[in-house]
Amino acid sequence: MTEPLIVGVMVRTLGAYPSGWRYPGAHADPQTDAAVLRRIARVAEDADLDYxxxxxxLATGPDLEFRDPYLLARIDPLSAALYLAGVTEHIGLIATVNSTYADPYATARATASLDLLTGGRAGINLVTGAEPRAAANHGRDAHADNETRYDRAGEFVRALRLLWESWDADAWIADTATGVLIDADRLRPAAFAGTQVRVEGPLNVARPPQAHPPIVHAGTSPRSRALAAAEADLALIAAGDPAVAAATRAELRALAEASGRDPDDLKVIVPVVPVVAATVAAARAIVDRLLLLVPIDDGASDHARRTAFPQNRSLTSFLDVAEIGPDDPMREASIDDAVPPGTAGRFAEAAAQTLDVVAARTGRDLGGSHPVTWRHLIAAHAVPANFVVGSPQAIADHFELWRDAGATDGFNVLSAFQPAQFEAFTSLAVPELRRRGLIGRSGATLRDRLGLGSPCLLHDSAPAAATGR
Structure with missing residues (x-):
């Protein structure tokens, strides 16, 4: 019998789509994130999702308003996970830590604590960072280069594992008759000294129930994939085509095997934005509205706003706006006349690739009573989210197709806006996914739930004994 897919929730309170916060009824105020976080967590756990x-x-700025508004202001990941630990009982909680700037001892302590407090539900997503402004926020002159960041990340992982192993599972004696609390021989220092990371230990937190909480990593560079293959339990990849995803998954599994691992212990996960409604027409109407609400530089905004827009969301770089407005319908004959000299070929090629996407997701086309507008086209081209749009059956078809193609072990579900679209996914699509056997994993800990074997301990190179409930 085929194993169910891993299905987790990538939480973005302002929505995963740049215009999601503008959708009627959507959550739009980070100061009230606590309430929407609780709501998302309870809905996800009731739906029996995995994490x-x-x-x-690690930075913010006004440009993010138009590029990725969910990044402008957000709760610290470990704080969010710990906050939701108290309102959930079974679902995994995976928090991101940037190894370029984080302290390994503090990270090991926080994650071990989260794992203990949740009975083995913690996971850690390790990133190396891509935001240059983060360097100044951490007292540095510049963001480290790729090789330096990944050298540190590899050492960071080893330091974490050694610190998590500071206490043997049976180190605590607690013999009230003899007064012996611990077996001191079963408490070890980490004693790790690399070129980027040094830590002595031992950790002043008891051994985590999972021994090693699951490690997640995402990236596209050769160093990133090597780190994921050697150290990660979940590798996150971005792919819009199942054939591309299947090739990437096969590569990662081969790299994992070459590093001495069982490739089945590396799970490959892809992101997806399911826009779901009771009917295809209703789902398409949601995407249609989202595209119309994507802010673009139409030449009328003030200078400060215009300079903050991403380059590919500037109408004036494609169109002669004196002749054609953003909400005018597109017509096949109008492209060459509308775009500035020298850009017609480039834009026509991009437009042809995007028109089919717009039509599939909104039901609009170049003719008839429901035409594609220039605004639709610019927005869809500028924000190429991995949408799957339609009824519960269409969402399940998509999940099933990717699984059967060997493209993924599971999905990170992003919602275009919160909380309504996430609740639509859980109430409409999840029952159909469950009916088909596409979801429905079990396990006392997050490692169990993900189908991972016991981790090999660095101190003795033997699988860890289960200590979770």
Whole structure:
């Protein structure tokens, strides 16, 4: 029997789509994130999904308003996970830590504590960072280069594992008759000294129930994939095509096997934005509205706002706005006349690739009473989210197709806006996914739930004994 897919929730309270916060009824105020976080967590746990995933970004600025508004202001990931530990009982909690700037001892302590407090539900997503402004926020002159960051990340992982192993599972004697509390021989220092990371230990937190909480990593560079293959339990990949995803998954599994691992212990996960409604038409109407609400530089905004827009969301770089407005319908004959000299070929090629996407997701086309507008086209081209749009059956078809193609072991579900679209996914699509056997994993700990074997301990190179409930 085929194993159910891993299905987690990538939590973005302002929505995963740049215009999601503008959708009627959507959550739009980070100061009230606590309430929507509780709501998402309870809905996800009631739907028996596998984990909540909290990303991070170590800087902010006005440009993010138009590029990725969910990054402007967000709760610290470990704080969010710990906060939701008290309102959930079974779902995994994965928090992001940036190894370029984090302290390994503090990270080991926080994650071991989260694992203990949740009975083995903690996970950690390790990133190396891509935001240059983060360097100044941490007292550095510049963001480290790729090789330096991954050298540190590899050492960071080893330091974490050694610190998590500071206490043997049976180190606590607690013999009230003899007065012996611990077996001192079963408490070890980490004693790790690399070129980037040094830590002595031992950790002043008891051994985590999972011994090693699951490690997640995402990236596309050769160093990133090597780190994921050697150290990660979940590898996150971005792919919009199942054939591309299947090739990437096969590569990662081969790299894992070459590093001495069982490739089945590396799970490959892809992101997806399911826009679901009771009917295809209703789901398409949601995407249609989201595209119309994507802010673009139409030449009328003030200078400060215009300079903050991403380059590919500027109408003036494609169109002669004196002749054609953003909400005018597109017509095949109008492209060459509308775009500035020298850009017609480039834009026509991009437009042809995007028009089919717009039509599939909104039901609009180049003719008839429901035409594609220039605003639809620019927005869809500028924000190429991995949408799957339609009824519960269409969402399940998508999940099933990717599984059967060997493209993924599971999905990180992002919601275009919160909380209504996430609740639509859980109430409409999840029952159909469950009916088909596509979801429905079990396990006392997050490692169990993900289908991972016991971790090999660095101190003795033997699988860890289960200590979770």
């Amino acid at each position: 909540l995933f909290f990303g991070d970004w």
